[in-house]
Amino acid sequence: MQRSPEATRFVLVAGTTETARRDGLSAAGADPDLLSTTPAADAELLTYGRPVRTDTVPVSPSGCPTPALVTRAVRELVGFDLTVVDGGLAEPTGAPTVSVGAGVGRDIGEQDPVPTAYGAFEAARQFGRRLPTNELWLAETVPGGTTTALGVLRALGEDAMVSSSLPENPVERKRAAVSEGLEASSLAPGEAAGEPKRAVRRMGDPVLATLSGLATGALETDTPVTLAGGTQQLAVAALVRHTGYEGRLGLATTSYVADDPTADLRASAAGLGLDLTVTDPGFDASDHVGMARFVAGEAKEGVGMGGALALSDRAGVPMAEVRERFAGVYDDLLESDATDAEKSPASGGSG
């Protein structure tokens, strides 16, 4: 095997926002303490294929695993390079991480929920400028992140709606949280248009600040960027557009997000001028419990799942092989970890 600095590189930004502690916002709802571990666990799963410092594989009470297992399965098949950036982790991770100075995000209802946003954006931007790669795929894991994504979209004056890791999108709860946040930040909707760092500091989370900085830096140096994820990545795309960048930008997501009627991803992506790739993992062809939960509308996306599926598709890996590998990863981890899995409420990745 030869490794070239010009390969495809996946960057996973893993972090937290206390917004996830609000009732009923995330599939990771049962226990806020375990929820804050999900990004650290996702980073380990993608890096090593198993938990190292964390104890559990994030799985929802109904058995939906973190989408990190799908992305990991693809990584085992396709072999992309991986860099994890600390976008405000609350718990230690055994995955190696790059620091950009992002701290834990506070609740969206506070006046200044992401005080590290400016610094993290700029450090991530410098890192994105210099990171050697031919193409950059950006992924996220931040429970509660669709609510902060909605907050950023509203602050920028973008009318896109966000999806959910829950089968029933708690749209009203999200809107209420965003209204509370706008009031606390003394912002009218659209008032932060053209001011992406202000929007993400007042209404977002540290993962969004870091991702938009990384994308901006990479694009400034002509590295193609694909945002791997769902409606949280729409917020990243909006932040990048509000820096003034008008060039190409990709969004790669799953069919579960693209088909979610509570968000109109295709229209929003078109409105932001994104090159959209939607990939269906074909989980409805299986009766595997992990796949069935996705088909039922849980999780939908996260930890770069849609981007990973797009990469495997591009590499010519049959989707049946991805499903088989995912089932293998799931069975290995959750058979040996059945007791712990019962205790973990999080479904990882998307919020």
Place this chain on the structure above:
Amino acid sequence: MQRSPEATRFVLVAGTTETARRDGLSAAGADPDLLSTTPAADAELLTYGRPVRTDTVPVSPSGCPTPALVTRAVRELVGFDLTVVDGGLAEPTGAPTVSVGAGVGRDIGEQDPVPTAYGAFEAARQFGRRLPTNELWLAETVPGGTTTALGVLRALGEDAMVSSSLPENPVERKRAAVSEGLEASSLAPGEAAGEPKRAVRRMGDPVLATLSGLATGALETDTPVTLAGGTQQLAVAALVRHTGYEGRLGLATTSYVADDPTADLRASAAGLGLDLTVTDPGFDASDHVGMARFVAGEAKEGVGMGGALALSDRAGVPMAEVRERFAGVYDDLLESDATDAEKSPASGGSG
């Protein structure tokens, strides 16, 4: 390419000790400020093949490059997994790192130069217990590290002598620094026998604390460990032996360290019961400037160079191919970086 969690894993522990600021102890002697950047740069070179957050490739004034370039060349040919652990970095690195709580090491002449030693040892031990791999190769980069290695050996009562990154080993300076350290720590030679954490806290550096913790944890869980490096790794081996471990432990180094008459590596390795592998990169067959400086006795080892050479040998890669790749890496980096290289005094890795 399939990636398995059971592959060969290299762990590079990168950190600093202010002992390196003493005059004439390291090939990285001209400018203490740049010297503290060497481990951060080595981590980036091994991870990405080029500097990312750091500005320069560590090169001695006479043109000897950091051995990181040799290890990187082998990584490009053989493709081992890499994890970088922060063993007390003084400067930010763009390489992803795992934290074990190690802080910058203070001067060996202080009473308590490594206050984070106990915590770093234990965190590294836990990490070593759980890190998924079939075999662990441990590497280091810490300028000044042979002096702290000598300090640890003396505190433990081991009579091994250490090598040097300089062509002329400043043996008397090292002995004087160690005597000063023993006095400041109120330790008689051999007084810390059987107390490895005490020895490394009072006379060592945070990289030695981290490496010995990693090795101990991996060995406790029956993961084979090879210490990749020179006489600094002898000190790690001694620390591991003084935990009471009597099983197999490997040491893989270069012919430059093994042939250094100022240290008797073979006898010391035998005394510690190590399985020794010595690999000659055959640089004397070349007139390439980077290789010629190694042949002249500079650097000798560091950043796992000897271990990388052993891995390439085991994989059946002809040494001529390693030399060719190394020359390519060197020429790419130092032709595009000629001005910066002039400014950088460090030769990386070994101390």
